[in-house]
Amino acid sequence: MSAPISLLDREQYQRDGFLLRKSLFDAQEIDLLRRSAREDKQLDDHAFGRADGEGGTVRLSLWNHPGQGIYGAFARCHRMVDTAEQLLDDEPYHYHSKMIMKDARVGGAWAWHQDYGYWYANGVLTPNLVSAFIAVDPATRENGCLQVIRGSHHCGRVHHQLTGDQAGADVERVGEILKRMELIYVEMDPGDVLFFHSNLLHRSDQNKSADPRWSMICCYNAKSNDPYKDSHHPRYTPIDRLQDSAIKQIGIKRFDADTAEAAFLDPNHDASAKSLRDE
Template identity: 80%
Template sequence: MTPGLSDEQLAHYDRDGFHLAQELFDREEIELLRRSAKEDKQLDDHSFGRGDGEGGTVRLSLWNHPGQGIYGAFARCERLVAAAEQILRDEPYHYHSKMIMKDARVGGAWAWHQDYGYWYGNGVLTPNLVSCFIAVDPSTRQNGCLQVIRGSHQCGRIHHKLTGEQAGADLERVSEIAKRFEHIHVEMDPGDVLFFHANLLHRSDQNASEHPRWSMICCYNAKSNDPYKESHHPRYTPLDRLPDSAIKQIGAQRFSGDQTEMAWLDPKREASARQLEEDA
């Protein structure tokens, strides 16, 4: 299954700054990801929190290199990488992935921001990057689904400043943008994927519900957009793509007890990503 984006969908992405691909991953695939993440002590131990300035804390785990395990199978699968290549009009490489752990009753909010608002400081010269938000749990208004401002990527990079422990976009400017562009709550079922532009304004509310809202986000940069300096996230590194069938194959191996060479996190390669924990 590698349908890619149609010309119409790609045009809508360029216009709106995002595209929602429903049921991109089937129930078996997303259940392998959900079970792997929620039973993964290493993922939990690697997580760190960011205060949202509203009394809540966002918990996440972040890594730079996709690895050989189930998380890498998703980040390297042809389904995601081919779509990223269409969107970027260039060879994509894995910039980083993260698991957002918005737990029931305690999951914090994300302030309005643009991903390029962060990545600009990493030596990335243009916003030609794409994030792929994979819903692991149902994502609803009640448990703090992603919100976007349609077309806001056309406004260019906005100044960001600290909101709690997060860098948020200048609220005066966000307020004016919201008067002219549509504000959307993106509700998603497990297996849905939202592709969105690095300059798209997005946020999420705290999770006040009884239901968790975990999601995995795979971020890709264009080869021609290789950062000019070293930072927390990698410079151009060729991506070893996998066929879509690898997700179920690796997932089955994950729970068979045979996890040789399946570790998702290589401590030596993730030194820069771990620096983000120390800065948290």
């Protein structure tokens, strides 16, 4: 279990736009998540691709509501939600989650972008959102780890335009930002979590290595930042937080029996997520 973040951690997040929490999840927890994702036919069937404009395709699955299974246990556990609450300085709610599947040798790149560059159009008035990037596999420079520009969230929202199937930040402006701010390759071990601001510029290279680089990203919005209009992502919905121990309890149960709780999507809550591939 991980202690609450410190004042210095919060100051670093505000200054740099990101905070890396090493080993937030232990080996057994992350093994349960990895095995669940790899063996989950519904997750695989739900996946769709985004061309990167460089000849590669990023494959991902995306859903709105955390659910009762192991993915929801990660998104709803105190370690994640409490950290998001401290960084947002407000009650967080689950905006959506996704599994990024950078498969060995074929996983595509992500262009430079800001998450708020996408979410602005959803009626979200301020960039007070945070994403939590969970390393399911080792993330290295060789297999396309996340790259961030330290402090770039202070630049405000940058204009985005299509690059392949992805909306990328204005290339000229990003080039000028890189002349003044530091590029960081965020190499991570399984179980590490990178929390980052919605205006932080980030990207990743194609995975041309022999090793997969899967990651799960949970996105949280602040209650006070509730969108002013409906969109394909939810408005404020309280999170039913779980004890951290629930991850192993639910994860082990996932393989003990084929229960409804093990399903990737709960049809009573997540039917809307099935259309997200078309957004």
